[in-house]
Amino acid sequence: MGENIYKPVYSKDTKLVVSDLKVYFPIRRSFIDVLRGKPRLYVKAVDGVSFDVKEGEVFALAGESGCGKTTTGKSILRLNEITEGSIGYLPSKKIENVVKLPMVKKLSEHGHIDLYSIPDKYFKPFRQDIQMIWQDPFGSLNPRRTIFEILEEPLDIHGISSTKEERTEIIAKALEEVKLTPPEEFMWRYPHMLSGGQRQRVVISRALILKPSLVIADEPVSMLDVSIRAEILQLMMDLKKRLGLTYIFITHDLALARYISNRIAVMYLGKIVEMGDARKVVEDPYHPYTKALVEAIPEPDPQRRFIIKELPIKGEVPSPINVPSGCRFHPRCIALDKHPELAELCKTKEPPLIEVAPGRYVACWLYAKK
Amino acid sequence: MSMATGKSNSRISKIFGSIKTAFKEIWRQTPGKAALILLLVLVSMAVVAVVTITPEFLVKWESATYWEDNPVVVPPCWVNTLGFKTSKTTQVYFTQPSSTDVNGSIVKYTYTHTYVLDVNDLPKDLYVKGEMPLLCENGGFKIPAIMITVERPDGIIIHAWNVAVQPGSQNATCGSKLTVKTSKETFNLAEVINYLVEKYNITIPQEIVGTNETYVQSAMSILRTAIRTELENKYMSTLSLFVKPANYRITLSRDTKILEGYKNQITGLKNRIMNVEIDNQVFKDRIIQSLDRALNNISWIINNINTVTYSDYLTAMSYASAEIENANKLGLAAGLPEDIRSELQVLSSGIKKFIESATSTPSLIIPEITFETLQGSYRVEVAVAYYGISNPPQSLDANVGIIVKGGCHGILGTADKGIDIATVVLYGTPIALSIGFVTAVTSVFIGVIVGIISGYYGGLIDEIIQRIVDVIGNIPTLPILIIVGSVAQKTFTGEAKSLYIILTYIGVLVIFGWGGVSITVRAMTLSIKEEPYIEAAKALGASNTRIIFKHIFPQVLMYAAAVLVFNVPGAILTEAGLSVLGLRHGWPTWGSLLASARAENRFDVWWWILPPGIMISLTSLTFVLLGLAIERIVEPRLRTL
């Protein structure tokens, strides 16, 4: 039986390819520790993640808090140093000149380039093309700036239009697009004068004002009131359709991921443990961790919501500084209770991400060839 | 081009807008309102000072000649409204004569001023000074004769000074000017004494002085001498212009001790002579008779000591002296022993000396006289006359000053050397504000820049900066200031010395002042840096410069403004402190006034120490209040407190 280990493919409709991405954050040692020669420790926030995102797709990165979703997203935006790996990106037409620079590394014949091969000073145009919708609508808007100033900043940075009139027009349109109407009423307000939902609309508007093609949305509704989450999601989906965007949708909520995305990658402690069609992953999870996450989804039926369920998981998430050996999920895995024969293997050898069904990948020794 | 200007215009209008809002915010608060009003007062004072100050003042403000027309250490004149009684100070300077009087070839220019003395407080000085031209005549020049008369409220007109100007060593040519200043040495005190004696009828009663014309004259002369001594010593001669006799008393010494002494001596000699063998009995008898007559005269005085007049006393004494001398002469002829004769000689000349002293010094007759201030209007007239002028000019190109130093002066009184405190307080304002602002602005500026760099870039730069801050933060500033201050005082010379010394103080304060600011700014930067909106800006492509200037700096700015404002008084207080400690720089600052009060040991003079003290406190208060108001804007949580 020919076992298929996941390898991202560069096809002409692949917008983004993350390949074996590792992001280790060094931990500051005290001066004494440096003198004692203690080795430097690392937070292995992302520890070998690979996936590919199709053009026009909504790709969900799911997993518990702290598993490295945000770090993965930020790495795509080059907001932190990466330790290993490459980010292949298919640039849109407007940044073609940059792509032609000699030092830019080509990753495929379709025009994918390695984002990390671009020198800092040439990276600016990519910031128009890849944008982020932030999780925290309170913190990600400078409280001392008016909405106008906040939306003007990207235009200013990228030198888009120069006259106040033109900018006012662009900003008004951007506000209308996120349904903050009439725009004149919102432009001159400060963030604290807006509700959470309105602020998140501003965050979305700021991300879209530069007309990006790839948008990374980092838990865009997790900090909003439940009552307004749906309308924000609806807005994001409308905009995606209208502007032809590609989304990487980061969430810890599998139910939401299924509802909104085409495909899901489930992460655990810096690694992808399961990846595949959104519906299938949530409705029929393979990996013991995914199963636990699915079990944890609150019942939509209010009558049953308060029944305490026994979750198929043990213990707490370990620290990303000391990642468990072998399968990093093994200290918490209840599948091992049924399959004690796997225990040794799971503790010592890391399971590869293998294809178990077409387009369905799982990293677990239950499914892999030993 | 147009784009750039459009952009900068909007930026400027935005900055102005935010300054305006900041002002409004400050004005809304009570401490802020008080601070702004005080600040307006201080700034207005500083502006007035800067507009009117002269470079000369900066150099000469501590020299006595600069203030020579001011009374020394007198209170401000408004103390009179509080019930104090102080005489006014008048300083009138003429460039035009009050009147011109031509009489043939004699021309007289007069300058008059009336000084009103309406309280019982003797002025401290009166003098006239001026620059008088030598008028041209036939290729040569004419020297002016200057006469200064004072008409007193009691009608006495005193020719106080007659100044015969001597061109002397002053480079005299036709048209050049001679400098003239009256002094107590040239004051015509004799005339004052004469007039006072005459006008106030100062005489010695006959029952004391008797009738002997010679002795009456002597007594009068003793009295005049006593008046002169009193006026010279207590009234600096000149101030006798402002007095009249209050009380006088002339007493005759009723002490008989000396007389008894003479009597015993004579009796002793007489007894010795009677026991001496002398061939010629007639001579011996006459000697004894003479001595008896002398004894009689002295006994008479002793017996009538309570009623005897000065004349009779001295007449009797001179008789006694004459009799003893006579006895001595007879003794020579009679062959009286040498030792007795020489004793007779000594005795007679002793009595003669007694008489001499009693007629020339206040020993037998003792005058006591006191004076009091004469209130009323004094008309001072300065007449400048030229003789032999064929074509006298209507106006004289002279400067004439009539100065009466009173017991009060100006708005805030004077310090030593006549320094006008109000002037120094006014001119001290821009200096104090500059010292405060330059120090605060520089140290806060450095602190903000360093703090932002340290916090934003971190790493090795941060480490180095933090260690430097630790070091300078642990060095006490005051000893360093004192050491550096003394070195600066010795090192700098020349005209800009004061400026350099002050700049040195500022430099030291800045070196030790930016650390604190940088620590706070670094902490602020560290926390702002972690704000999600900074990351959002980076994701939008913002450069480090942009993040620093557009996101971090504006937030640090208000804090910096508050710290800046809080830091202003520190430098002013330090300057004052150093001055008082004796580290003077030479500029007219509030600290300098306090320093001179200390140097003169006159901390008791309230008008000397209170104005600079109050100005320092008020300035500190202004900036502390302003700082509090700004802090409330920076830290809105405080608003509810």
Ligand SMILES: Nc1ncnc2c1ncn2[C@@H]1O[C@H](COP(=O)(O)OP(=O)(O)O)[C@@H](O)[C@H]1O
């Ligand atoms: N700049 C950083 N320095 C050190 N550790 C970090 C940094 N950013 C994230 N981490 C750590 O990396 C891990 C993954 O974080 P993150 O990517 O934010 O997870 P998620 O978004 O899935 O909640 C966490 O343990 C977090 O503490």
Ligand code: SF4
């Ligand atoms: S590899 Fe082993 S430990 Fe890991 S999830 Fe599968 S069964 Fe559990």
Ligand SMILES: [Mg+2]
């Ligand atoms: Mg996250």
